[in-house]
Each structure stands twice: as C-alpha cells, then as structure tokens.
Amino acid sequence: MSGFNKVVNSYEEAMAGLSNGMTVIAGGFGLCGIPEGCIAQIKKMGTKDLTIVSNNCGIDGFGLGILLEDRQIKKMVSSYVGENKLFEEQLLAGELEVELTPQGTLAEKMRAGGAGIPAFFTATGYGTPVGEGKEVREFDGRPYIMEESITGDYAIVKGWKADIYGNVIYRHTAQNFNPLAATAGKITIVEVEEIVQPGELDPSQIHTPGIYVNRVIQGNFEKRIEQRTVRA
Amino acid sequence: MALSREQLAMRVAQELQDGYYVNLGIGIPTLVANYVPSDMEVMLQSENGLLGMGPFPTEDEVDADMINAGKQTVTTISGASIFSSAESFAMIRGGHVDLTVLGAFEVDVSGNIASWMIPGKLIKGMGGAMDLVAGADNIIVTMTHADKHGNSKLLDQCTLPLTGAGCIKKVVTDLAYLEIEDGQFILKERAPGVSVEEIVSKTGGKMLVPDHVPEMKI
Numbered sequence: 072m073s074g075f076n077k078v079v080n081s082y083e084e085a086m087a088g089l090s091n092g093m094t095v096i097a098g099g100f101g102l103c104g105i106p107e108g109c110i111a112q113i114k115k116m117g118t119k120d121l122t123i124v125s126n127n128c129g130i131d132g133f134g135l136g137i138l139l140e141d142r143q144i145k146k147m148v149s150s151y152v153g154e155n156k157l158f159e160e161q162l163l164a165g166e167l168e169v170e171l172t173p174q175g176t177l178a179e180k181m182r183a184g185g186a187g188i189p190a191f192f193t194a195t196g197y198g199t200p201v202g203e204g205k206e207v208r209e210f211d212g213r214p215y216i217m218e219e220s221i222t223g224d225y226a227i228v229k230g231w232k233a234d235i236y237g238n239v240i241y242r243h244t245a246q247n248f249n250p251l252a253a254t255a256g257k258i259t260i261v262e263v264e265e266i267v268q269p270g271e272l273d274p275s276q277i278h279t280p281g282i283y284v285n286r287v288i289q290g291n292f293e294k295r296i297e298q299r300t301v302r303a
Numbered sequence: 304m305a306l307s308r309e310q311l312a313m314r315v316a317q318e319l320q321d322g323y324y325v326n327l328g329i330g331i332p333t334l335v336a337n338y339v340p341s342d343m344e345v346m347l348q349s350e351n352g353l354l355g356m357g358p359f360p361t362e363d364e365v366d367a368d369m370i371n372a373g374k375q376t377v378t379t380i381s382g383a384s385i386f387s388s389a390e391s392f393a394m395i396r397g398g399h400v401d402l403t404v405l406g407a408f409e410v411d412v413s414g415n416i417a418s419w420m421i422p423g424k425l426i427k428g429m430g431g432a433m434d435l436v437a438g439a440d441n442i443i444v445t446m447t448h449a450d451k452h453g454n455s456k457l458l459d460q461c462t463l464p465l466t467g468a469g470c471i472k473k474v475v476t477d478l479a480y481l482e483i484e485d486g487q488f489i490l491k492e493r494a495p496g497v498s499v500e501e502i503v504s505k506t507g508g509k510m511l512v513p514d515h516v517p518e519m520k521i
Contacts, residue, residue: 100351100370100374100388101374102374103370150428150431151427153425153426153427159425171429173429173430173432173434174388174429174430174431175350175388175391175392175395175396175431175433175434175438176433176434178392179392181389193437194396194438195396195434196433196437197468198467198468199433199464199465199466200464201433243366243368243369244349244352244368245367246386248388249387250389251387251388278387294368295367296365296376297370298370298373298374299375300360300375300377301360301362301376302358302360
C-alpha cells in the first residue's frame with residue numbers, strides 16, 4: 072500500500088500511459104520553470120500527434136522545441152511562439168497547427184479547466200481575430216467573448232520542492248503557468264529539485280495541494296537562460 | 304526635433320503617480336522605468352507573475368528562476384510578490400494595474416489598437432498584450448508618429464488586425480502627445496521644436512487642433 076505516496080523513480084514511470092493524439096498541458100514561461108525531464112521523456116517515447124498547451128514552445132534544441140525534431144507535435148496552443156527555426160518551418164509547411172491564445176486567457180482556460188468551469192467570458196480579444204466566431208455577451212454594457220476552458224490528458228509541471236504526497240512549492244517566477252497546469256491534467260506529473268517528507272513543508276506555503284498531483288519525480292535541471300541580462 | 308526614445312520615455316514618466324502599480328511593455332515602454340521621479344514610489348508588474356520588478360541582476364545575482372515577461376533575467380525590489388500567471392492576469396483583467404504602457408503599429412480615432420500581427424509576415428503571437436489593453440483603464444501607447452516610409456500610424460481606422468477595440472485614450476509619439484475622444488485625436492502637446500503643421504501632415508486620422516498647442520516639457 073502506497074497511500075498518498077506519489078513518488079516515482081523513473082521518467083518511464085512518470086510518463087507511463089501517454090499515447091498518440093493526447094493533449095499535454097505544460098507549465099513554464101519561455102525556458103523558465105519548464106518540466107525538462109518530462110519533455111525529454113516524451114521525446115524518447117516518440118509519442119506522436121500531440122496537442123501541447125503551453126505559453127511557448129521552447130527554442131531549437133531545448134524545451135518543447137525538441138518535440139518538433141521528430142514532428143511529435145500536431146498542434147500548439149500558446150500565446151507566443153516562433154523563437155525556433157524548426158517551429159517556423161513546420162508552421163509554414165502546414166505540418167504544425169497553432170492556436171494563438173492571449174496569455175491571460177490561456178492561464179484562465181487552464182485554471183477554469185482544473186476548477187470544473189467549462190467556459191468563461193472575457194473582454195480580452197473582443198473585436199480582434201481571437202474573438203471571431205465566438206459567442207458575445209454584454210454585461211453592464213460591455214461586450215465579452217466566451218472562451219472554453221482546457222483540460223489535458225496529461226499535465227507536466229516543474230516545481231521546486233514537493234513532499235511525497237505531491238504538495239508542491241514553486242521558486243520565484245518559475246511558478247508562472249505551473250500551478251494552473253497542475254490542476255488541469257487528468258494525470259498530473261510534477262518534477263522537482265527536491266522531494267521531502269510530509270510535514271517538512273509549511274502547509275500555509277503550499278502552492279499546489281497534492282490532491283491535484285498523481286506522480287512526483289525528482290529531476291536534474293539545466294535551467295537554461297533565454298535572455299541573460301546583467302547590470303555592471 | 305522629434306523625441307528620442309529616451310525623451311519619449313521621459314514624457315511618459317510624467318504620467319506616473321506615487322503609489323502606482325505599472326505594467327511596462329517591451330521596447331520604449333521598458334525605458335520608462337529609468338525615469339521614475341526619485342520622490343515617487345512605483346511598483347512594476349511583469350505579467351509572467353511578478354509585482355515589484357527590480358533592475359537587471361549583477362553577474363553574481365543571475366538566477367534562471369527570476370525573469371521578466373521579456374524573458375530577461377531580473378531582480379525583485381524589497382516588498383515584491385510572485386504569483387501564478389492566472390493571478391497575474393486576474394490583477395490585469397480585473398483593472399487593478401494603475402497604468403499600462405505599450406507600443407503599437409497603429410492606433411485609430413475609435414481607440415482601436417493594432418500591435419501584434421502583420422498579415423503575410425510570420426505571426427509569433429499576442430503574448431499578454433490583448434489582456435493588458437482589455438483590462439486596463441489607463442493605457443498609454445508609445446510609438447513613432449509615422450513608420451519608416453512616412454506613413455502615419457494614427458489613423459481613422461486601423462488597417463492591421465486589432466489587439467483591442469476601443470481601449471486607447473492616450474498616445475505619446477515622437478512628435479506629440481494626443482488624447483482620443485469622441486472619435487478623434489486631440490492634439491494636446493507637441494514635441495519641442497515640432498510644428499503643428501508637421502504633426503497635422505503626419506496624422507492620418509481626424510484630429511482636433513486647439514488654438515494653442517503647448518510644447519512638451521522634457
């Protein structure tokens with residue numbers, strides 16, 4: 072009996088069950104706070120026709136960008152893409168579909184998906200290409216568009232520390248989309264820098280309660296920096 | 304003389320008030336942070352989930368887990384807070400950010416803004432711009448008055464796909480400060496040494512020109 076112990080010891084176990092055509096929600100902003108090990112495992116498994124929901128798609132050779140190399144991604148749902156040549160090539164060749172989604176709407180789609188709310192109204196995107204074909208309702212004289220929430224077959228998340236029950240704490244701005252992604256996966260995998268015992272994390276400081284988490288794995292992270300800016 | 308990028312940022316900085324929470328977009332808007340008056344406290348919001356953004360780090364302080372919305376390494380000021388993307392856009396969409404400054408390709412007399420997509424060119428995405436313009440009451444657009452071919456960016460109707468509809472009321476260009484009201488631009492200030500005639504000739508959209516248009520104080 073493992074009770075609430077969610078720790079797995081290999082990425083094979085962590086990503087077990089992922090299959091062709093599934094939707095994967097990934098945390099991260101640019102290369103900050105991305106689930107490096109889960110992405111590498113998806114690459115290794117060669118799973119195809121994936122729909123990936125993530126703010127960005129990594130860069131050439133790192134992050135979600137490596138899943139483009141063997142054309143594993145069918146569709147990206149993102150707010151900002153194209154930091155990689157391969158992405159551009161596949162997009163222009165019609166091999167890759169992109170659903171551009173405003174960043175706040177994307178975050179709310181995940182949040183709502185995880186919270187059991189199928190859709191919501193937002194002013195974001197009204198009167199723009201994003202609003203085309205979507206239901207419009209007026210509240211207090213202002214038009215809003217209906218946006219449907221997102222859930223994933225899998226969610227892959229990068230945390231800082233987790234206990235074995237899957238309670239997670241994020242570090243700095245590596246939090247970003249991670250806690251939202253964590254709520255929206257049918258199976259949620261969290262990879263962290265350190266796994267601790269129950270009771271070692273302050274309950275008031277937990278960002279993602281373990282109820283959302285199915286598997287926890289300790290990883291090693293390169294943490295590549297996209298724009299290294301310093302002052303003298 | 305048309306304003307330099309720095310002067311544009313200095314003019315925008317005059318719109319800051321003590322105690323403001325401010326979101327600055329990429330490019331010229333980012334420079335506004337350099338001109339916050341020393342007797343004023345302003346907190347910068349970065350939409351990837353940071354309120355209280357500080358300057359770039361020193362070499363020793365660089366931390367891959369601490370970036371801004373431009374994916375640059377940054378620091379936090381004392382009293383900063385960090386949160387999820389949903390929380391970040393809740394404060395943006397919910398109208399809690401006091402001032403948003405962002406760039407644009409075009410703005411029109413109806414307060415429409417186009418800033419994210421040029422058909423025929425590679426489309427990278429809108430990032431958080433659509434949420435920012437939809438959520439903020441107080442938005443300043445900074446841009447050059449005309450593009451490099453001399454075509455006005457202040458129009459009767461935007462020609463490019465919109466970022467937001469009817470949400471812009473203030474524009475600072477390298478030639479002028481304008482407000483948008485009742486379906487027209489109102490010329491409020493001109494850049495030092497720039498004539499009203501030059502501004503009129505470079506403004507594509509309907510513009511009200513008051514009898515006296517003061518020079519900006521930079």
